Amino acid sequence: MTPVSDPSSFSTVSKCATKHLNLIYHVDFDKRVLKGKVALTLEVLEDKFSSLTLDSKDLKIFKVSANGQAAQFEVGTKHKSKGSPLEITLPFELSRGQHVIVEIEYETSPSATALQWLTPTQTVGKKHPYLFSQCQATHCRSMIPCQDSPSVKHTYYAQVSVPKELVALMSALHDGQVPDPSDSSRVIYRFRQPVPMPSYLIAIVVGALESREIGPRSRVWSEKENVDEAAFEFSETETMLKTAESLAGPYVWGQYDLLVMPPSFPYGGMENPCLTFVTPTVLVIAHEISHSWTGNLVTNRNWEHFWLNEGHTVYIERMIARCMESEHLRQFKGIGGWKELQESVNQFGANNVLTNLVPNLHEVDTDEAFSSVPYEKGFALLYHLEELLGGPEVFMGFVKSYIQLFAYGTVTTEEWKNYLFTYFKDKVDILNKVDWNAWMHTPGMAPVKPKYDTTMADACTALCQRWVKAKEEDLASFTEEDVKKLNSPQLIEFMALLLQEEPLPLSHVKKMQEVYQLNSVKNAEVRFRWLRICVRAHWEEAVPLALKMATEQGRMKFTRPLFKEVYNFSKYSDKALNTFKENRGALHPVTAMLVAKDLKING
Numbered sequence: 001m002t003p004v005s006d007p008s009s010f011s012t013v014s015k016c017a018t019k020h021l022n023l024i025y026h027v028d029f030d031k032r033v034l035k036g037k038v039a040l041t042l043e044v045l046e047d048k049f050s051s052l053t054l055d056s057k058d059l060k061i062f063k064v065s066a067n068g069q070a071a072q073f074e075v076g077t078k079h080k081s082k083g084s085p086l087e088i089t090l091p092f093e094l095s096r097g098q099h100v101i102v103e104i105e106y107e108t109s110p111s112a113t114a115l116q117w118l119t120p121t122q123t124v125g126k127k128h129p130y131l132f133s134q135c136q137a138t139h140c141r142s143m144i145p146c147q148d149s150p151s152v153k154h155t156y157y158a159q160v161s162v163p164k165e166l167v168a169l170m171s172a173l174h175d176g177q178v179p180d181p182s183d184s185s186r187v188i189y190r191f192r193q194p195v196p197m198p199s200y201l202i203a204i205v206v207g208a209l210e211s212r213e214i215g216p217r218s219r220v221w222s223e224k225e226n227v228d229e230a231a232f233e234f235s236e237t238e239t240m241l242k243t244a245e246s247l248a249g250p251y252v253w254g255q256y257d258l259l260v261m262p263p264s265f266p267y268g269g270m271e272n273p274c275l276t277f278v279t280p281t282v283l284v285i286a287h288e289i290s291h292s293w294t295g296n297l298v299t300n301r302n303w304e305h306f307w308l309n310e311g312h313t314v315y316i317e318r319m320i321a322r323c324m325e326s327e328h329l330r331q332f333k334g335i336g337g338w339k340e341l342q343e344s345v346n347q348f349g350a351n352n353v354l355t356n357l358v359p360n361l362h363e364v365d366t367d368e369a370f371s372s373v374p375y376e377k378g379f380a381l382l383y384h385l386e387e388l389l390g391g392p393e394v395f396m397g398f399v400k401s402y403i404q405l406f407a408y409g410t411v412t413t414e415e416w417k418n419y420l421f422t423y424f425k426d427k428v429d430i431l432n433k434v435d436w437n438a439w440m441h442t443p444g445m446a447p448v449k450p451k452y453d454t455t456m457a458d459a460c461t462a463l464c465q466r467w468v469k470a471k472e473e474d475l476a477s478f479t480e481e482d483v484k485k486l487n488s489p490q491l492i493e494f495m496a497l498l499l500q501e502e503p504l505p506l507s508h509v510k511k512m513q514e515v516y517q518l519n520s521v522k523n524a525e526v527r528f529r530w531l532r533i534c535v536r537a538h539w540e541e542a543v544p545l546a547l548k549m550a551t552e553q554g555r556m557k558f559t560r561p562l563f564k565e566v567y568n569f570s571k572y573s574d575k576a577l578n579t580f581k582e583n584r585g586a587l588h589p590v591t592a593m594l595v596a597k598d599l600k601i602n603g
């Protein structure tokens with residue numbers, strides 16, 4: 001494995017490698033902290049080893065020991081986004097191949113960026129508090145002092161003490177629960193993760209949770225008020241898992257549970273092993289299931305190679321759509337993805353190096369670097385290669401082989417490319433014609449736009465152009481029949497196309513509401529785009545609706561653009577700022593940080 005440093009981590013991954021974590025947590029809702037003890041089993045990688053550096057962020061470190069002997073430690077200067085290096089000096093020297101158990105007693109901060117603590121009023125049930133984590137990309141270090149780099153993979157065991165009226169879940173297999181011997185009002189939940197995984201996939205949730213069985217290896221979890229509806233929504237999970245296995249190989253994680261998150265969860269989903277987190281706005285989990293292979297089994301070496309996780313996951317996700325629905329749907333999703341890529345390039349700017357497929361992340365906050373680029377420029381590259389090398393079955397054969405080769409390990413873009421050339425050794429002449437530098441190390445849109453089939457998209461394009469070209473006298477020609485011919489993905493695409501045009505006149509948007517009744521649509525993907533179309537047309541009645549959606553749920557895919565849209569409507573810039581400030585405390589810490597930057601609020 002070629003040594004590749006991790007610009008997003010302080011940890012000394014060349015000196016030692018974490019093989020196992022043993023975690024003991026006491027969850028304190030009153031103080032909003034995790035009182036923790038972690039035992040890291042480290043393998044020594046160098047000849048003389050007597051010190052190491054771990055990642056930490058806003059942790060109170062009380063005590064460090066190595067093989068039971070007290071060890072010196074120092075928390076270094078805090079970095080603007082990477083947290084603080086935790087320097088540890090062992091009381092003895094070890095050599096290559098030996099193991100050492102480093103134990104650390106610590107406490108997290110109430111403002112730990114990996115954690116969101118919800119009051120009972122912020123939950124559906126309104127009776128109990130709620131805690132959930134989101135570690136990707138570099139927030140595990142605010143929850144555990146560790147080697148917080150995806151280049152390191154380890155198993156873990158955890159014991160979590162919580163008030164006995166609550167349930168704890170983690171990204172691992174359940175290993176039972178016992179009363180807390182030190183406090184009869186608490187219970188200890190036990191978890192075991194036998195498959196080596198990177199720290200960003202450690203996840204915890206504590207709340208008044210219930211579950212329903214939805215398959216032979218799957219349960220869906222949520223607050224009890226939502227659990228029956230969730231069981232219905234995700235009834236196809238086993239079918240989707242089997243389809244993914246037929247494409248990518250065996251599912252190695254054992255259990256595949258789903259946790260329906262509170263509305264403030266900042267992403268559509270998070271592929272935590274054994275327990276995918278999904279927001280209520282997400283109805284399709286093919287992406288998260290696909291991560292069980294690309295991302296969780298084969299993992300990017302560091303975050304500059306994030307496209308390997310996401311590009312391949314989107315490719316498998318869309319192959320599942322091809323298998324379960326149609327090739328036309330896969331093509332249609334490719335067209336939609338190209339638009340998402342265009343939006344990210346427009347947001348960052350076509351010359352911004354963060355739109356490189358493989359960006360340089362030195363001194364870059366990964367949360368600020370996050371966009372659709374690794375997903376959709378990554379997918380476009382893989383689809384382009386599929387077109388060149390023989391079609392979907394041929395290229396999926398490569399993807400399955402790539403997964404088998406790099407399973408349980410980590411990979412860089414160079415290693416991926418070398419294997420691509422090896423696998424297609426009789427098509428090297430074709431591969432040498434690909435402009436790799438343009439695809440990987442150049443900002444802006446992908447150098448080649450795949451030739452997608454437009455069968456499902458044509459109706460969307462036609463309706464969009466009718467509205468764009470319509471004059472006042474043409475507005476009477478629009479009727480509710482226009483959208484009855486469109487399914488939900490097509491309605492979303494129609495609105496995404498409108499968002500790529502100049503803002504519609506206010507008269508057009510009011511007519512659209514009159515004939516299509518879009519204000520009453522609950523589908524988040526539709527509502528999100530509809531409200532942006534209205535605010536861009538300066539329809540003032542839409543402003544409170546946009547801010548309501550921006551604050552009632554916290555998925556950044558929706559919250560950030562909605563706040564920005566209102567902020568850009570100059571008459572309502574202050575309204576956007578004040579609404580954000582009023583709601584800031586209830587937002588996820590990363591969401592709050594990024595919206596503040598979007599609205600140009602310092603501190």
Ligand SMILES: CC/C=C\C/C=C\C[C@@H](O)/C=C/C=C/C=C\[C@@H](O)CCCC(=O)O
Nearest residue numbers: 136137267268269303306366367369370557
């Ligand atoms: C080039 C970017 C380099 C590093 C970024 C890596 C992680 C960024 C960090 O912000 C975490 C992202 C977590 C994403 C989790 C799930 C996504 O797949 C959801 C995508 C957006 C959505 O659907 O809500």
Ligand SMILES: [Zn+2]
Nearest residue numbers: 287291310313
């Ligand atoms: Zn993903």
